[in-house]
Amino acid sequence: MAKSETKRPTDAELEILRVLWDRGPSTVRDVLDELSRTRDIGYTTVLKLMQIMTDKSLVARDESNRSHVYRACHKQGQTQRQLVADLLQRAFGGAADKLVMQALQLKKVSADDMAKIRELLDDLED
Numbered sequence: 001m002a003k004s005e006t007k008r009p010t011d012a013e014l015e016i017l018r019v020l021w022d023r024g025p026s027t028v029r030d031v032l033d034e035l036s037r038t039r040d041i042g043y044t045t046v047l048k049l050m051q052i053m054t055d056k057s058l059v060a061r062d063e064s065n066r067s068h069v070y071r072a073c074h075k076q077g078q079t080q081r082q083l084v085a086d087l088l089q090r091a092f093g094g095a096a097d098k099l100v101m102q103a104l105q106l107k108k109v110s111a112d113d114m115a116k117i118r119e120l121l122d123d124l125e126d
Contacts, residue, residue: 008086009079013053016046017072017079020059025071 009017019034020026026034032046050070053059062069072079084099092098109117 007056007058008083009053009056009058012049013056013058016049016053017058017076020070020072021076025062025069027067027069029067031070 015035016031019031023030023034028043028047028050031050032041032043035041035046050059050061054061054070057073059070060073062071074082088094088096088099092102
């Protein structure tokens with residue numbers, strides 16, 4: 001198994017990472033409370049996932065307090081870029097134009113988002 005594959009977060013791990021990116025360093029209980037707002041999940045499940053994520057170097061654990069505090073090892077943008085790069089290669093054979101076209105066809109793009117996309121394209125051309 002390639003090194004990048006071992007670090008790719010699963011869907012459940014991405015949910016936990018989103019909580020950590022939004023809240024910052026958090027305990028298992030903090031993450032559980034946040035995840036419980038949208039789905040039924042148990043403490044031991046979250047704990048086990050976060051232990052696996054520690055082994056995968058997706059999160060780091062501070063053990064200096066009674067309640068261990070976890071933080072994401074990588075910034076949100078870095079993880080998103082890694083996932084997009086992986087998807088780009090696996091699903092689109094590296095063809096960025098095909099990936100972008102599929103993404104834009106998924107849902108109606110707001111005028112605000114379209115302006116941001118145009119600005120990004122202009123910046124890339126410069």
